[in-house]
Amino acid sequence: xxxxxxxxxxxxxxxxxxxxxxxxxxxxxxxxxxxxxxxxxxxxxxxxxxxxxxxxxxxxxxxxxxxxxxxxxxxxxxxxxxxxxxxxxxxxxxxxxxxxxxxxxxxxxxxxxxxxxxxxxxxxxxxxxxxxxxxxxxxxxxxxxxxxxxxxxxxxxxxxxxxxxxxxxxxxxxxxxxxxxxxxxxxxxxxxxxxxxxxxxxxxxxxxxxxxxxxxxxxxxxxxxxxxxxxxxxxxxxxxxxxxxxxxxxxxxxxxxxxxxxxxxxxxxxxxxxxxxxxxxxxxxxxxxxxxxxxxxxxxxxxxxxxxxxxxxxxxxxxxxxxxxxxxxxxxxxxxxxxxxxxxxxxxxxxxxxxxxxxxxxxxxxxxxxxxxxxxxxxxxxxxxxxxxxxxxxxxxxxxxxxxxxxxxxxxxxxxxxxxxxxxxxxxxxxxxxxxxxxxxxxxxxxxxxxx
Amino acid sequence: xxxxxxxxxxxxxxxxxxxxxxxxxxxxxxxxxxxxxxxxxxxxxxxxxxxxxxxxxxxxxxxxxxxxxxxxxxxxxxxxxxxxxxxxxxxxxxxxxxxxxxxxxxxxxxxxxxxxxxxxxxxxxxxxxxxxxxxxxxxxxxxxxxxxxxxxxxxxxxxxxxxxxxxxxxxxxxxxxxxxxxxxxxxxxxxxxxxxxxxxxxxxxxxxxxxxxxxxxxxxxxxxxxxxxxxxxxxxxxxxxxxxxxxxxxxxxxxxxxxxxxxxxxxxxxxxxxxxxxxxxxxxxxxxxxxxxxxxxxxxxxxxxxxxxxxxxxxxxxxxxxxxxxxxxxxxxxxxxxxxxxxxxxxxxxxxxxxxxxxxxxxxxxxxxxxxxxxxxxxxxxxxxxxxxxxxxxxxxxxxxxxxxxxxxxxxxxxxxxxxxxxxxxxxxxxxxxxxxxxxxxxxxxxxxxxxxxxxxxxxxxxxxxxxxxxxxxxxxxxxxxxxxxxxxxxx
Numbered sequence: 056x057x058x059x060x061x062x063x064x065x066x067x068x069x070x071x072x073x074x075x076x077x078x079x080x081x082x083x084x085x086x087x088x089x090x091x092x093x094x095x096x097x098x099x100x101x102x103x104x105x106x107x108x109x110x111x112x113x114x115x116x117x118x119x120x121x122x123x124x125x126x127x128x129x130x131x132x133x134x135x136x137x138x139x140x141x142x143x144x145x146x147x148x149x150x151x152x153x154x155x156x157x158x159x160x161x162x163x164x165x166x167x168x169x170x171x172x173x174x175x176x177x178x179x180x181x182x183x184x185x186x187x188x189x190x191x192x193x194x195x196x197x198x199x200x201x202x203x204x205x206x207x208x209x210x211x212x213x214x215x216x217x218x219x220x221x222x223x224x225x226x227x228x229x230x231x232x233x234x235x236x237x238x239x240x241x242x243x244x245x246x247x248x249x250x251x252x253x254x255x256x257x258x259x260x261x262x263x264x265x266x267x268x269x270x271x272x273x274x275x276x277x278x279x280x281x282x283x284x285x286x287x288x289x290x291x292x293x294x295x296x297x298x299x300x301x302x303x304x305x306x307x308x309x310x311x312x313x314x315x316x317x318x319x320x321x322x323x324x325x326x327x328x329x330x331x332x333x334x335x336x337x338x339x340x341x342x343x344x345x346x347x348x349x350x351x352x353x354x355x356x357x358x359x360x361x362x363x364x365x366x367x368x369x370x371x372x373x374x375x376x377x378x379x380x381x382x383x384x385x386x387x388x389x390x391x392x393x394x395x396x397x398x399x400x401x402x403x404x405x406x407x408x409x410x411x412x413x414x415x416x417x418x419x420x421x422x423x424x425x426x427x428x429x430x431x432x433x434x435x436x437x438x439x440x441x442x443x444x445x446x447x448x449x450x451x452x453x454x455x456x457x458x459x460x461x462x463x464x465x466x467x468x469x470x471x472x473x474x475x476x477x478x479x480x481x482x483x484x485x486x487x488x489x490x491x492x493x494x495x496x497x498x499x500x501x502x503x504x505x506x507x
Numbered sequence: 508x509x510x511x512x513x514x515x516x517x518x519x520x521x522x523x524x525x526x527x528x529x530x531x532x533x534x535x536x537x538x539x540x541x542x543x544x545x546x547x548x549x550x551x552x553x554x555x556x557x558x559x560x561x562x563x564x565x566x567x568x569x570x571x572x573x574x575x576x577x578x579x580x581x582x583x584x585x586x587x588x589x590x591x592x593x594x595x596x597x598x599x600x601x602x603x604x605x606x607x608x609x610x611x612x613x614x615x616x617x618x619x620x621x622x623x624x625x626x627x628x629x630x631x632x633x634x635x636x637x638x639x640x641x642x643x644x645x646x647x648x649x650x651x652x653x654x655x656x657x658x659x660x661x662x663x664x665x666x667x668x669x670x671x672x673x674x675x676x677x678x679x680x681x682x683x684x685x686x687x688x689x690x691x692x693x694x695x696x697x698x699x700x701x702x703x704x705x706x707x708x709x710x711x712x713x714x715x716x717x718x719x720x721x722x723x724x725x726x727x728x729x730x731x732x733x734x735x736x737x738x739x740x741x742x743x744x745x746x747x748x749x750x751x752x753x754x755x756x757x758x759x760x761x762x763x764x765x766x767x768x769x770x771x772x773x774x775x776x777x778x779x780x781x782x783x784x785x786x787x788x789x790x791x792x793x794x795x796x797x798x799x800x801x802x803x804x805x806x807x808x809x810x811x812x813x814x815x816x817x818x819x820x821x822x823x824x825x826x827x828x829x830x831x832x833x834x835x836x837x838x839x840x841x842x843x844x845x846x847x848x849x850x851x852x853x854x855x856x857x858x859x860x861x862x863x864x865x866x867x868x869x870x871x872x873x874x875x876x877x878x879x880x881x882x883x884x885x886x887x888x889x890x891x892x893x894x895x896x897x898x899x900x901x902x903x904x905x906x907x908x909x910x911x912x913x914x915x916x917x918x919x920x921x922x923x924x925x926x927x928x929x930x931x932x933x934x935x936x937x938x939x940x941x942x943x944x945x946x947x948x949x950x951x952x953x954x955x956x957x958x959x960x961x962x963x964x965x966x967x968x969x970x971x972x973x974x975x976x977x978x979x980x981x982x983x984x985x986x987x988x989x990x991x992x993x994x995x996x997x998x999x
Contacts, residue, residue, distance in 0.1 A: 089892060093892075096791075103805045106863070300711075305714065308711065321716065322713065334923065339722075339973040343729060344721055350604070369715070422810070482818060
């Protein structure tokens with residue numbers, strides 16, 4: 056501290072009779088700098104939290120609409136001479152009638168509805184039909200094939216409205232925004248308005264978004280995330296079945312048995328580096344090894360699960376090792392002292408005590424794998440439209456499917472803004488899963504964590 | 508699914524072995540456990556593991572090796588003449604596989620019998636139409652050579668699977684019998700089992716190395732293939748990226764690298780100041796209550812999947828930026844600098860938000876590991892808190908913070924979804940952050956999605972890009988870890 060003997064810097068004037076009770080200019084400056092510095096910190100935290108808030112707000116505002124859907128209630132006459140000419144209710148013969156046979160029935164029902172609601176319009180039946188989803192005839196046909204006994208009667212049926220009508224009721228589509236839209240016209244919206252007043256068009260909870268399958272570009276109103284959810288579930292099963300045992304075994308070896316030598320060092324450096332490898336590299340590995348070399352089927356949840364397993368392993372190993380390390384050596388010593396072998400002390404005492412920590416780490420690793428998208432793009436889990444949920448475990452693993460994040464990406468790529476609402480809605484569901492998993496992990500940690 | 512059944516049979520055998528082995532051990536000890544060398548369960552495990560492990564290992568290796576061996580031998584059957592111009596051997600082989608799978612399906616659906624399939628010839632029947640009728644679509648007519656290859660492929664696969672089943676079952680039964688006969692009260696079952704379990708643990712631990720080797724090899728081979736088809740000088744030193752699927756494309760990494768680094772730079776420009784100040788505030792100023800709320804909330808940002816950030820960039824931040832910097836007179840600034848929602852700024856800002864918690868929690872750890880004595884010394888000399896942070900803590904923590912920033916940079920370079928959705932697809936050198944640019948990861952995704960032909964440089968370039976990305980991030984990580992470790996040693 057030789058500086059003490061130096062004279063004060065020339066530029067700083069010193070008051071002759073300084074007192075600690077009055078602030079001199081320099082102190083005031085320093086204190087102001089202190090205040091400012093603290094302010095920067097608060098602003099930084101504020102920005103971070105604001106971003107979180109904006110993100111959550113955006114997701115909820117844009118995605119909430121996907122959970123509601125516009126339906127039109129129509130009374131359809133299931134005319135016997137159209138659907139079942141011979142009148143013998145033979146399911147084979149009924150199924151010969153294609154969706155074109157059902158469209159006139161729906162048009163007729165729509166015209167009846169419009170007449171009974173006293174709606175004045177000059178639109179033709181075809182144009183009126185555009186109010187309904189393109190899937191309306193197929194839905195009715197499926198319903199009739201399941202309930203052939205209803206032919207000849209009149210049933211009240213809820214049809215999906217087209218995505219433009221749906222958007223109009225949700226405020227996404229306005230009369231100004233459709234100026235160049237060939238799919239809907241202002242006259243059709245007039246009809247919609249009057250039907251809403253008469254109560255035949257209304258928005259209700261959209262269960263088929265949560266349980267249904269993806270739909271083609273033309274029918275955003277009937278797209279759902281359910282089948283992709285099943286695909287994600289099968290991938291998570293694969294990850295759990297492989298990553299947990301392998302990860303725990305590797306951690307036990309590295310933490311309890313491995314001698315300190317260069318091989319162990321290489322393995323450890325390797326694992327910490329693998330944890331930081333970009334996820335897309337694992338996708339390239341999966342494409343080259345599992346699909347190009349081993350000829351496993353493209354888009355199969357099994358392949359997705361294998362890739363995600365490799366990606367999650369380092370995470371699980373690192374957290375498992377941490378919880379093994381947290382078990383105090385006295386436990387091991389006591390077990391060895393009463394005659395247990397090294398292996399017995401680990402499997403009978405250390406492992407059960409570390410289990411809550413291992414479980415927590417595994418759940419967090421699974422949550423990370425559930426939200427991962429990039430590797431799935433490369434192994435073809437995007438762009439595939441799975442129309443049905445798989446019917447068995449084997450087909451769930453091997454038949455092409457999508458996964459939740461891949462499905463969201465797919466929707467975000469499409470041109471129709473109606474799909475964006477689906478994408479945000481899908482994100483809400485995905486985040487609900489992640490929040491649940493992380494909450495379970497936190498609860499497990501709180502409940503079972505032991506401080507030694 | 509014969510493999511699943513085989514697996515279940517082996518597992519059942521080993522379960523039976525456990526019970527049988529334990530019973531035999533009891534018997535040899537005359538029903539008195541004290542006469543046994545090990546606990547009776549160990550004799551059971553010994554039999555079970557001897558039956559299970561070798562059989563499963565052989566099964567796994569066989570499943571990996573068989574396709575390659577068959578592929579090689581069948582591939583030799585195809586004469587060079589029938590490989591059409593612009594096509595190649597691997598394309599013809601995928602035809603062969605498709606025909607073979609189609610024939611399998613025909614047999615299993617009952618449309619043909621096995622003998623009929625083996626007697627098929629292109630002269631007498633139209634294979635394409637036959638397979639089409641059971642739902643297997645073929646791109647072109649089947650040539651006699653392809654059909655012959657497919658038939659041989661089928662028969663070899665069939666024989667291979669049959670031999671595999673027999674070998675694996677024999678191994679399981681043999682192991683079971685061997686271990687069962689060796690089961691005796693003086694047999695040191697525990698030692699044997701523990702040695703076996705240790706072996707399994709070692710195998711699990713070396714899987715990490717296998718993964719790395721797999722990553723490097725899979726990319727290295729394809730990269731070498733790529734450099735055989737495309738000059739490496741163009742890849743590393745060329746100036747343009749314009750893939751052209753008719754061939755003759757310019758595939759240079761430099762414009763992509765520029766886009767990647769530019770976007771990462773903007774991301775760090777957002778994340779580092781915010782993250783660093785947040786970390787300083789949390790560790791030096793915040794009360795316990797604020798800290799316990801703000802820290803987990805910030806870390807939620809790190810747990811959000813990147814697809815969410817991607818969507819946020821594409822649908823929220825991008826249009827917002829266009830409203831500010833674009834749309835001419837209707838925009839906020841009345842300027843026309845930005846046309847589309849995708850731009851370097853869009854991706855960079857959103858990626859920066861994603862990296863905030865990453866930087867802040869790493870820096871938080873590092874600032875906390877600066878010894879308290881240094882703070883106390885500085886405060887005791889009359890420095891204010893901010894002076895202590897700036898002049899004592901920061902210099903002490905600087906190497907660690909540099910390490911944290913390097914780790915964040917490696918994350919930014921390898922990030923995929925945000926740039927795929929937010930950065931755009933145009934490869935160019937430009938300094939304008941409002942233009943859309945493309946990155947290495949974006950190009951990997953676009954070259955490898957859809958129908959991939961592993962013989963064209965346009966597809967294979969993705970592997971060269973992937974290898975570069977891998978080396979780049981690995982280098983950054985190792986450097987960062989080295990710096991952090993070196994720094995930690997100073998205060999321990």
